[in-house]
Amino acid sequence: xxxxxxxxLAAGIVLAxxxxxxxxxxxxGPAEVRFHLSKPEAIPYFRDLIRExxxxxxxVEVVFDTSSNLQAGFLRGNPPDLGxxxxxxxxxRFMERGALSDLGDMPEAERIRPDVQxxxxxxxxxxxxxxxxxxxxxAASVIYNVDIFEQHGLEVPTxxxxxxxxxxxxxxxGVTPFYGTFKEPWSIGQGWFDYSxxxxxxxxxFVEEINELGTEIGPDSEVSFQQTLKExxxxxxxxxxxxxxxxxxxxxxxxxxxFANGEAAxxxxxxxxxxxxxxxxxxxxxxxxxxxxxxxxxxxxxxVNIDLAAWIPESSQxxxxxxxxxxxxxxxxxxxxxxxxxxxxxxxxDAAPATDERILAMQPYYDDGRFYQGVTKAVPxxxxxxxxxxxxxxxxxxxxxxxxxxxxxxxxxxxx
Amino acid sequence: MTQTQPAAAAREAxxxxxxxxxxxxxKRRRRVGAERVNWPGTIILFLCALTVLVPLYVTxxxxxxxxxxxxxxxxxxxxxxxxxxxxxxxxxxxxxxxxFTVSTLITVVTVAGTVILAAAASFxxxxxxxxxxxxxxxxxxxxxxxxxFPVVALPQIQLTGLAGLxxxxxxxxxxxxFQLSFSILLFTAFLRSIPDELEESARIDGAxxxxxxxQLIFPLLAPMSATVGIFAFLASWNDFMMxxxxxxxPAMQTLPVVQDMFQTQFSNNYNVSFxxxxxxxxxxxxxxxxxxxxxxxxxxQGAVKG
Numbered sequence: 001x002x003x004x005x006x007x008x009l010a011a012g013i014v015l016a017x018x019x020x021x022x023x024x025x026x027x028x029g030p031a032e033v034r035f036h037l038s039k040p041e042a043i044p045y046f047r048d049l050i051r052e053x054x055x056x057x058x059x060v061e062v063v064f065d066t067s068s069n070l071q072a073g074f075l076r077g078n079p080p081d082l083g084x085x086x087x088x089x090x091x092x093r094f095m096e097r098g099a100l101s102d103l104g105d106m107p108e109a110e111r112i113r114p115d116v117q118x119x120x121x122x123x124x125x126x127x128x129x130x131x132x133x134x135x136x137x138x139a140a141s142v143i144y145n146v147d148i149f150e151q152h153g154l155e156v157p158t159x160x161x162x163x164x165x166x167x168x169x170x171x172x173x174g175v176t177p178f179y180g181t182f183k184e185p186w187s188i189g190q191g192w193f194d195y196s197x198x199x200x201x202x203x204x205x206f207v208e209e210i211n212e213l214g215t216e217i218g219p220d221s222e223v224s225f226q227q228t229l230k231e232x233x234x235x236x237x238x239x240x241x242x243x244x245x246x247x248x249x250x251x252x253x254x255x256x257x258x259f260a261n262g263e264a265a266x267x268x269x270x271x272x273x274x275x276x277x278x279x280x281x282x283x284x285x286x287x288x289x290x291x292x293x294x295x296x297x298x299x300x301x302x303x304v305n306i307d308l309a310a311w312i313p314e315s316s317q318x319x320x321x322x323x324x325x326x327x328x329x330x331x332x333x334x335x336x337x338x339x340x341x342x343x344x345x346x347x348x349x350d351a352a353p354a355t356d357e358r359i360l361a362m363q364p365y366y367d368d369g370r371f372y373q374g375v376t377k378a379v380p381x382x383x384x385x386x387x388x389x390x391x392x393x394x395x396x397x398x399x400x401x402x403x404x405x406x407x408x409x410x411x412x413x414x415x416x
Numbered sequence: 417m418t419q420t421q422p423a424a425a426a427r428e429a430x431x432x433x434x435x436x437x438x439x440x441x442x443k444r445r446r447r448v449g450a451e452r453v454n455w456p457g458t459i460i461l462f463l464c465a466l467t468v469l470v471p472l473y474v475t476x477x478x479x480x481x482x483x484x485x486x487x488x489x490x491x492x493x494x495x496x497x498x499x500x501x502x503x504x505x506x507x508x509x510x511x512x513x514x515x516f517t518v519s520t521l522i523t524v525v526t527v528a529g530t531v532i533l534a535a536a537a538s539f540x541x542x543x544x545x546x547x548x549x550x551x552x553x554x555x556x557x558x559x560x561x562x563x564x565f566p567v568v569a570l571p572q573i574q575l576t577g578l579a580g581l582x583x584x585x586x587x588x589x590x591x592x593x594f595q596l597s598f599s600i601l602l603f604t605a606f607l608r609s610i611p612d613e614l615e616e617s618a619r620i621d622g623a624x625x626x627x628x629x630x631q632l633i634f635p636l637l638a639p640m641s642a643t644v645g646i647f648a649f650l651a652s653w654n655d656f657m658m659x660x661x662x663x664x665x666p667a668m669q670t671l672p673v674v675q676d677m678f679q680t681q682f683s684n685n686y687n688v689s690f691x692x693x694x695x696x697x698x699x700x701x702x703x704x705x706x707x708x709x710x711x712x713x714x715x716x717q718g719a720v721k722g
């Protein structure tokens with residue numbers, strides 16, 4: 001009896017294997033476009049959008065992909081047909097090697113603001129191609145508790161001196177000026193360091209120059225971490241003194257909770273934290289302002305990153321279908337709706353302005369192109385810059401940390 | 417036949433101890449055990465149990481909290497208000513039934529394939545140990561134990577892509593392959609303790625090699641098959657990296673991989689993620705509850721006879 005059962009089981013396994021192989025070969029019907037999205041919060045939003053689109057026409061059937069591995073897909077030769085994800089240095093490697101097709105001839109490409117498109121080019125370019133279309137930009141600056149500021153009769157500071165005055169007033173009144181979450185290395189890089197550097201230094205130019213310098217970077221080169229970024233880093237350390245004393249043991253989750261409970265007046269985080277804070281208190285009045293680092297209010301800038309960028313791989317079999325769906329999601333109403341819901345800023349010339357009052361104050365800076373991409377994002381992941389900065393902010397020395405960065409930069413340049 | 421059959425011997429040994437207090441030495445040991453509690457040991461084991469029970473409690477409590485309560489910093493608090501919203505969201509976000517079915521299919525194929533293939537291979541190897549081909553093939557298969565998947569990940573991705581195996585079937589196949597070496601090690605150790613005479617008597621009765629294996633040897637291997645099966649089950653059910661790299665169709669992805677979306681740098685959805693983890697953990701815990709007796713038996717038997 002056991003004999004027969006086992007034989008049936010064996011046959012079942014063989015059938016299952018064969019079935020799996022054959023399932024991959026089916027064809028016919030509408031063109032199947034695989035759409036990859038990396039932002040978990042936006043999954044329900046795009047799921048509805050895809051359903052709407054699939055119902056509206058019969059040529060293209062969009063399949064939603066939130067889990068597949070991009071590297072494996074490109075390696076195997078079947079990457080998703082359309083990608084919409086956070087744009088960073090890792091993604092730029094694909095474009096640098098020509099794995100992404102040219103979208104420059106799409107009418108949508110014309111609508112992208114040139115200074116926003118330039119953000120993409122700051123990572124890498126491929127000659128003669130517009131491979132990546134920015135879909136949404138996140139602008140980040142200091143988040144502040146409006147009620148606390150009003151209680152103490154404080155104005156939003158626009159210069160370094162005013163900022164210090166605000167901090168001193170708050171501290172004298174027994175309010176923690178900044179909430180620091182130094183346990184989490186990325187929060188130091190993203191907020192404390194990037195804001196400090198971005199407020200004083202032309203980040204794009206700095207990155208371009210250190211890339212050109214390569215192995216030549218060092219104490220005697222024209223620009224370097226230890227020379228150019230010394231002053232911002234020192235000012236960052238000065239501000240860190242105003243942070244909560246237990247900052248080194250606080251993580252991102254703790255910070256959101258504490259800030260939502262009004263335990264500090266300012267929080268150096270991006271708009272992603274606003275949603276997390278709202279989980280605890282969705283009535284809290286919050287605002288944002290760029291961190292003033294100099295005595296000139298004209299130097300104020302906000303930190304931006306490309307929250308979502310669209311691309312179509314060169315090796316996709318369904319480029320046409322993917323383009324059609326891309327045009328669909330790049331209709332202005334769709335983009336505006338997305339940005340309104342996820343606190344993003346539009347990337348097109350005709351984008352609707354932000355409406356959420358928590359990020360409203362950043363709109364003028366964004367419109368004028370007064371923004372920069374975080375300097376930590378220009379450093380390849382091989383160099384653990386966030387961890388080095390964590391060492392700095394929890395008591396390290398500015399000079400040794402920055403010269404270490406120079407050495408790491410030169411070493412990496414030598415290897416490449 | 418002076419030697420006793422191992423399985424029967426084990427059963428006898430089990431029977432003497434707890435069931436039959438007639439044996440003199442056994443009785444004395446029992447009384448000693450009953451009178452004195454081993455306090456240091458109990459405390460250590462209690463602490464060990466806590467390391468499992470506390471996270472489990474947090475998992476269960478979290479999964480029934482609302483999103484607001486989940487981030488309030490009190491992980492140990494009881495859910496108030498009690499909410500199943502996490503389960504609903506997790507179910508929808510991961511497309512739970514599909515991912516669960518795919519995971520289950522891969523696991524079932526892996527367990528069955530590993531047990532059958534490893535048992536058959538071990539049988540062939542141990543009974544032909546004097547032949548160089550079999551001996552070397554044993555070493556060859558064993559060598560695979562020292563080859564972790566990440567090392568061969570890139571070629572595997574390309575090969576499965578070329579062979580049309582970039583789907584759950586390919587993952588099951590690779591799971592079987594990676595599970596094979598360790599399983600064969602366990603089976604051969606166990607098989608060596610089964611006397612040849614048993615097999616010879618079957619042959620005298622006219623059994624073919626195939627019949628000897630299926631009707632005599634394979635049933636005798638049952639305790640070890642349980643061990644091998646459980647190892648294969650855990651490895652396959654919990655695997656993240658291989659399915660995430662090999663399966664190209666997102667709709668056919670396994671549970672651990674689709675759950676990855678809950679972990680991001682910027683947002684914490686503890687209630688949703690823990691609800692999802694709980695649903696994914698349940699089968700492994702349930703399977704273990706029902707089979708732990710065999711696991712323990714299998715492990716100790718393998719250890720003694722090896």
